[in-house]
Amino acid sequence: MGPEESHQPVMVNEVLTALACKSGVKAIYIDCTVGLGGHAEAILNATAPYGKVIGIDRDSAALALAQKRCASFGDRMILRHGSFKGLIEIAETLALSEVAGVLFDLGVSSMQLDSPNRGFSCKATGPLDMRMDPSLPRTAADWVNTLHEKPLADLIDQYGEERASRRIARAIVQYRKANGPITTTDTLADIVCRVIRRKSSWKRIHPATKTFQALRIAVNDELGELDAGLSQAISLLAVGGRLVVISFHSLEDRSVKNCFRATAIASTPHEKPRRFINLYKKPVVPTGEEITRNPRARSAKLRALERVA
Numbered sequence: 001m002g003p004e005e006s007h008q009p010v011m012v013n014e015v016l017t018a019l020a021c022k023s024g025v026k027a028i029y030i031d032c033t034v035g036l037g038g039h040a041e042a043i044l045n046a047t048a049p050y051g052k053v054i055g056i057d058r059d060s061a062a063l064a065l066a067q068k069r070c071a072s073f074g075d076r077m078i079l080r081h082g083s084f085k086g087l088i089e090i091a092e093t094l095a096l097s098e099v100a101g102v103l104f105d106l107g108v109s110s111m112q113l114d115s116p117n118r119g120f121s122c123k124a125t126g127p128l129d130m131r132m133d134p135s136l137p138r139t140a141a142d143w144v145n146t147l148h149e150k151p152l153a154d155l156i157d158q159y160g161e162e163r164a165s166r167r168i169a170r171a172i173v174q175y176r177k178a179n180g181p182i183t184t185t186d187t188l189a190d191i192v193c194r195v196i197r198r199k200s201s202w203k204r205i206h207p208a209t210k211t212f213q214a215l216r217i218a219v220n221d222e223l224g225e226l227d228a229g230l231s232q233a234i235s236l237l238a239v240g241g242r243l244v245v246i247s248f249h250s251l252e253d254r255s256v257k258n259c260f261r262a263t264a265i266a267s268t269p270h271e272k273p274r275r276f277i278n279l280y281k282k283p284v285v286p287t288g289e290e291i292t293r294n295p296r297a298r299s300a301k302l303r304a305l306e307r308v309a
């Protein structure tokens with residue numbers, strides 16, 4: 001079984017509801033994080049026979065798997081390589097000015113996480129890479145081996161929300177001085193584990209999870225990409241169109257919440273012709289049954305914005 005076949009998309013029914021997918025309508029959706037094509041496939045099934053999905057990903061390996069999974073939909077599925085920052089440009093090349101819905105399912109895919117050679121997981125041995133798009137200029141090893149102690153600690157603190165960030169940065173710099181560059185995931189994970197020794201804090205997540213998250217966010221400029229992607233997606237919504245975002249950690253969710261709040265407030269009917277509402281007061285979270293079936297869904301939060309005028 002290929003990874004695209006075993007992959008379970010997160011909160012798939014909640015996504016279809018939030019996007020208001022209907023059959024028999026000629027609607028176009030953009031899936032900005034097509035990944036292994038799980039959500040795209042569900043949208044295409046729910047909007048048969050006319051609905052179309054433009055699937056975007058910055059990872060060519062993911063696009064190849066999405067292509068395989070959704071081949072039976074023919075020209076109802078269009079795939080493009082690109083990042084959130086290039087969303088409007090991709091829409092323009094397809095002569096699209098307005099769409100019925102845009103989806104972001106943030107973070108890394110199970111394929112990326114489960115491929116040791118991509119370097120995303122602190123639990124597997126591989127090169128310290130973490131680039132979602134392998135043509136990006138700097139790997140995680142480049143960040144870890146070139147930053148001075150203070151900016152490295154700030155990065156781990158800011159993007160990983162790691163309380164031991166200063167001690168971890170100091171240990172990394174000491175290791176570099178004694179042994180040379182850190183090039184593999186297990187070397188970095190070991191350095192962090194030696195700093196965070198308390199067994200009690202190991203129970204829920206691996207001790208290096210937050211440090212790895214921080215590096216991944218930096219390598220892929222994830223928060224810059226998210227801000228640019230959200231504002232471009234909002235500008236592409238038709239009246240009645242929905243923007244749906246699933247986030248997996250508090251930094252992402254904060255950006256989404258602030259963006260939606262500012263968009264809904266700014267667009268009063270007196271000031272601007274476009275108006276938006278937050279569809280849900282609180283983020284929608286996975287059911288207990290989904291978390292049991294797919295533990296990776298446990299930290300997911302779904303928010304949705306609708307253009308109402």
Ligand SMILES: C[S@@+](CC[C@H](N)C(=O)[O-])C[C@H]1O[C@@H](n2cnc3c(N)ncnc32)[C@H](O)[C@@H]1O
Pocket residue numbers: 007008009010032033034035036037038039040056057058059062082083084085105106107108109110132225226
């Ligand atoms: C959680 S996975 C999506 C899984 C997908 N919804 C599915 O059902 O298979 C996130 C995907 O988004 C892609 N991605 C993350 N940030 C991106 C960005 N800024 N631009 C384009 N793709 C991005 C990743 O490469 C990854 O394949």
